[in-house]
Every structure is written in C-alpha cells, then in structure tokens.
C-alpha cells in the first residue's frame with residue numbers, strides 16, 4: 001500500500017497507534033548474546049502503543065498489564081533530567097541510555113511506583129521515560145501500551161514493547177509517515193518503510209538495553225522487521241523459508257526474567273570459558289543447520305521435491321501414526337540437541353523438562369524458546385500431523401496446568417496507524 005503522510009491534521013489532533021509482534025526463537029538463544037547465529041520468526045501476537053495528545057501540560061503512562069498508571073506534570077520530568085541536552089530531542093539520531101547521565105531517574109521511578117509494583121515495572125517505566133524524552137522532548141502526551149503477549153514468558157514481550165513505543169513516538173513526532181485516513185471505521189495498519197524500520201529498531205535496542213542489560217538485538221530486530229530471520233552479531237538475513245513451519249507453544253506459567261538469565265549464563269561462561277565456548281559453538285552449528293533445512297525446497301512448500309524428502313518416519317503418536325519428512329526428522333533432532341545444550345548452560349527448568357517429556361511420549365520434540373528458566377516451550381509439529389493428534393497432546397499438557405496454542409509465525413513486523421481526533 002502506498003504511504004502518505006496524514007496531512008491536514010496537526011499532530012496535537014492525532015492519535016497514533018503502532019503495533020509490533022512478539023517472536024519465537026527456533027534456535028540459538030543465549031549463545032547469540034556471545035556472538036553466534038540464531039534463527040527467529042515473528043509471532044502473530046502484538047503489542048500496541050497508543051499515543052494521543054496530553055492534557056494540562058502533563059504526560060500520562062498507562063501500562064495495564066503491569067498495573068501502572070502514572071501522570072506527571074512536564075515540569076516534574078524536567079526536574080529529574082539534570083542535564084539539559086537530554087531534553088533536546090533528536091529523533092533521527094539514536095542516543096544510548098547511560099545511568100550516569102540520569103542520576104535521579106532510578107530513585108524517581110522507584111518512588112513513583114511505590115512498594116507494591118509488579119516486578120519489571122521499574123524497567124518498563126525507565127525505558128519509557130528515556131525513549132519519550134529522547135524522541136519527543138517534553139510534549140504533553142497520553143501513552144497506553146497493551147499487549148496480546150504474555151509478559152516475561154520468552155515470546156519477546158520486552159522487545160515488542162520497545163519497538164511499539166519507539167515507532168509510536170517516532171510517528172507522533174513526524175519522523176515516520178502515517179497512512180492517509182480512509183474514513184472507514186476499521187483501522188488501517190501500514191508497514192513502516194525499511195529505512196525508518198532501521199531507526200525504530202535502533203531506538204528499540206536502546207530500550208531493550210534498559211530492560212535486558214545485555215541484549216543481542218535479535219528480539220527487537222525480528223519484532224521490527226518481521227518474517228523469519230537469521231541473526232548473527234547484528235547481521236540480519238531474511239530467510240525465505242521453503243519449509244512451512246508448524247509449532248505448538250506451551251506456557252509453563254513459571255515467571256522468569258531475561259536480564260537475570262542472560263547474566264547467569266555470562267557468569268557461567270566466565271567460570272568455564274572453554275566448556276561454555278564449546279557449547280556455544282555447538283549451538284551455532286545447530287542454528288546454521290536449521291538455516292540450511294529451512295532454505296531447502298520441501299514437498300510441502302510446493303517447491304520441486306528432492307530426493308530424500310519423502311516421508312521417512314511413521315512413528316506412533318498416541319493412537320495415531322506421525323508422518324514425518326526427512327527434513328522434519330532432522331529438524332526435530334536439532335531441536336532435541338538444542339534443548340540439551342540449553343539445559344547444559346543452566347537455563348532450563350523442571351516445568352520445561354516436564355513439557356519435553358510429555359511431548360516426547362508423542363514422538364514430538366520440544367525446546368525452550370527465548371530466555372528459558374520457565375516461560376514458553378516450542379514443540380515442532382510435523383506438517384501431516386492431524387489436528388486430532390495435536391488436540392491429544394494439548395489435552396495432556398493442559399491437564400498438567402500448562403496452556404498451549406498453535407503459533408502463527410513469519411508475518412509482518414512493526415506497523416503504524418492513525419486517526420484524527422475530533
């Protein structure tokens with residue numbers, strides 16, 4: 001769709017929405033922080049940031065998922081920003097957050113949230129205040145962020161939060177073009193153009209640094225650009241995958257925190273550099289092999305069928321046989337190995353192991369996805385597995401208190417929409 005600036009309406013009369021997808025890491029989490037390859041796909045569940053004009057020279061931040069609803073007079077924000085240059089917004093030039101430049105921010109956020117704040121609310125508010133003042137300066141706005149993603153469950157909620165916020169703020173200040181309103185009731189989402197996606201992605205990475213400590217950048221990159229990508233040391237390669245991927249996502253419901261898990265792996269790597277280095281190398285090889293498999297034409301993709309892609313396995317899955325192609329068998333083996341290695345670096349959890357065991361009894365392989373320590377587990381589903389068989393697995397998992405859904409992956413990245421307020 002052609003993009004056109006929503007001309008006519010001054011920004012103070014606009015409501016801007018930006019939405020960003022979550023993600024699923026197929027292979028390579030944690031090791032990617034240490035420079036190896038990883039493969040990830042956008043997940044069809046979105047976080048949406050809505051930005052509208054503020055009232056009474058104030059800034060409102062509403063984060064219903066975290067129980068945060070804060071309102072500040074702009075002069076209060078001005079007071080905590082002790083270094084004037086930090087209030088000179090340059091949306092086209094990405095700046096990094098340095099705690100030393102914001103000496104009062106930590107205590108301010110803590111005091112604003114009070115004693116009963118949800119875990120992680122401080123990081124979300126800090127990331128907001130940094131992105132808001134850096135991109136918009138001190139404009140009166142009301143910002144609300146809602147999400148279809150579970151927060152802190154390995155599906156990239158922090159990255160989607162930072163991407164949606166960055167895109168919304170950049171669109172609100174005019175740095176990103178907005179669609180022409182079509183007059184219809186239905187919201188029109190448009191893709192952000194490639195150059196501006198890169199800008200969104202870089203701001204979002206700075207937000208992720210506040211929440212994560214040491215992000216590799218894979219989560220904000222997939223959320224910004226969408227599709228299925230290989231990521232290595234900041235290099236992103238879009239994979240035009242030939243293998244239709246089908247997977248079940250199961251939430252252990254065990255809360256965890258990516259920052260702590262990433263730091264834990266870093267400390268283990270310092271204690272055992274050679275052993276951990278060897279594991280990272282093995283994970284790198286697995287991710288590279290996953291890339292090769294995804295790029296090989298398969299019988300399911302409508303591509304030319306190659307030797308060795310016929311169904312090779314008809315294992316039992318409960319009362320039903322599972323038909324797997326050679327590629328699916330290879331991919332499942334890689335998933336199994338990847339999970340073993342993630343366990344080795346200390347980021348698995350009993351609940352994750354339990355899900356792996358249940359799905360293995362159906363001859364289906366699973367691995368944690370994202371930072372682990374709880375959160376979500378992905379299970380590869382062979383293309384020809386019947387929906388009845390999938391239901392059987394789900395019933396078994398849900399009987400143990402887990403919740404599951406079939407993932408829709410590989411879709412769009414960040415998008416924006418706008419509406420003129422009357």
Ligand SMILES: Nc1ncnc2c1ncn2[C@@H]1O[C@H](COP(=O)(O)OP(=O)(O)OP(=O)(O)O)[C@@H](O)[C@H]1O
Nearest residue numbers: 120124147152153154155156157158257258370371
């Ligand atoms: N909808 C949201 N509203 C406000 N803050 C959010 C929202 N989603 C995520 N966050 C922020 O991100 C934090 C969770 O990020 P974390 O990286 O620990 O988990 P994740 O991103 O869901 O999983 P992973 O990094 O493994 O993919 C929350 O504590 C909060 O600071």
Ligand SMILES: C[C@@](O)(CCO)CC(=O)[O-]
Nearest residue numbers: 029030215216217370371
């Ligand atoms: C655990 C990790 O590898 C993925 C989290 O989704 C962290 C990162 O890459 O930033």
Ligand SMILES: [Mg+2]
Nearest residue numbers: 156158159258
């Ligand atoms: Mg995260």
